[in-house]
Amino acid sequence: MKLLTKANRTKLEANAATSENAHLMPDVHIDHRPVVKLFDPCGAATWLLTEIEGDIAFGLCDLGMGSPELGSVSINELEAITGPLGIGIERDKYFEAEMTISQYAEAARASGSIAA
Numbered sequence: 001m002k003l004l005t006k007a008n009r010t011k012l013e014a015n016a017a018t019s020e021n022a023h024l025m026p027d028v029h030i031d032h033r034p035v036v037k038l039f040d041p042c043g044a045a046t047w048l049l050t051e052i053e054g055d056i057a058f059g060l061c062d063l064g065m066g067s068p069e070l071g072s073v074s075i076n077e078l079e080a081i082t083g084p085l086g087i088g089i090e091r092d093k094y095f096e097a098e099m100t101i102s103q104y105a106e107a108a109r110a111s112g113s114i115a116a
Contacts, residue, residue: 003038003079003091004052011035012052019051033097034059034104037116041090042083046114047073050101060105060114068108070101 004012015032034048044064051058055076062068078089095116099107108114 003075003089004036005091008036008091009052012049012057016051016053016058031100031102033100034095034116035097037092037095038078038089039092040064040081040083041087042085044113045089046116047078048097048101048104048114048116049073060101060108062108062114064113066112068105068112068114070105 012035015035019030019032032050034050036049038047038049039045044062046062046064047057047059049057049059052075055074056072057075058072059070060068061071061073081089097104097116104114104116
């Protein structure tokens with residue numbers, strides 16, 4: 001399954017460009033809202049993604065082991081995953097971020113998982 005729509009990718013790339021140029025705006029704190037939520041329907045893994053460059057996306061990654069972290073993930077690798085029932089990683093088509101990525105990260109660290 002294609003995990004990102006064209007609109008998702010465009011927004012993720014725009015966020016990455018803004019973050020990349022953040023050093024030019026020292027008084028501005030960049031804290032994007034997640035653009036997309038990916039999840040394993042047969043497990044506990046969840047990803048809230050804010051940026052992408054090429055194949056590598058950045059966001060809050062929770063593999064379901066109680067220690068969610070901000071980090072990077074390969075979209076191609078996620079698309080290649082096939083779970084025990086032959087089901088792969090999916091995109092939450094109805095996800096709309098209510099907080100910034102740092103707020104999601106703080107809440108996830110406190111609870112041990114992403115609650116989005």
